[in-house]
Amino acid sequence: MGFLSRFIALFGLVLLAHAGYSAHEHTLLYSNSNSNSTALPHDIIIEALASLVLVSTGLVLGAEKLKPISWSEWAGQIEREGGARNPFLRLEERYAFWDVRAKRKEFADWIRGDIPVPSPEKS
Amino acid sequence: MPPTKQELSLLINPLVPESVQHNNRTLTSLHSLTSFLLGLTAGILSLQSTTGFLFYLLGTVLVSGLFHILLLYRSGGLGAGAYFAGPNGGEIEGMDEKGFVMGGGRGGGKGAVLRRGAWRDVWFGGGVLGEALSGFVLGWAGVGGVLR
DSSP: OHHHHHHHHHHHHHHHHHHHHHHHHHHHHHTTSSOOOOOOOHHHHHHHHHHHHHHHHHHHHTSOOOOOOBHHHHHHHHHHHOSTTOTTHHHHSOOOOOOHHHHHHHHHHHHHTSSSOOOTTOO | OOOOHHHHHHHHSOBOHHHHHHHHHHHHHHHHHHHHHHHHHHHHTTOOHHHHHHHHHHHHHHHHHHHHHHHHHHTTSOOGGGTOOTTTTSOBTTBOTTSOBGGGSTTGGGTOOOBTTTHHHHHHTTTTTTHHHHHHHHHHHHHHHHHO
């Protein structure tokens, strides 16, 4: 959607600029003539309107994606996608059971200098 | 005093403030961009007074319509209720005083919750009569002054 919307918007902007330039030239030319009609020709009007439709279509297509506002849907989406956006990540990924006594013993042994340093994978 | 429908709605199905803000910001930026473009076009067409404001009205309706169509398409037919809170502060569509959602609203079949009057946010929200209008007048007067 990104490239297409940008292309449509850019094309519409080019058309709009062309319509503006044409209108400018038209007023320049017709201000010197004797005829009092300063109404724009139909093709410039049609070009301007078409460019407007194109640019707004491109901008609407290129708008940021909306997020669901209901907490349930939002949370479900996050749950499905996973990743760092989850505010409850800290609670969901925790350490499993941890043998405190063995760790204490290890530490005590180490600080007394009996065993050099316990290997980290031995937990 | 029994809780109002809005309070019940927010208790049953809370809103995510960040998402509401994000959606409103998206809508506002879209409207301010397109209204400036509308102003440029109105200046090129050299519209005068009432015609210009009528043009702004029609253009805004066009942009809102496109946005709503895209919204319907992306949400699978649920509509604006899934993305905007509406003027009632997030009241669930089709809920009675006791908190029962009658028929689940329109999104009942899909298990989705829709907010009442959310279409109003799409069509009248996003600063259409505020910042966007001033952007329109700026573009209109600027281009009109350069071209004439």
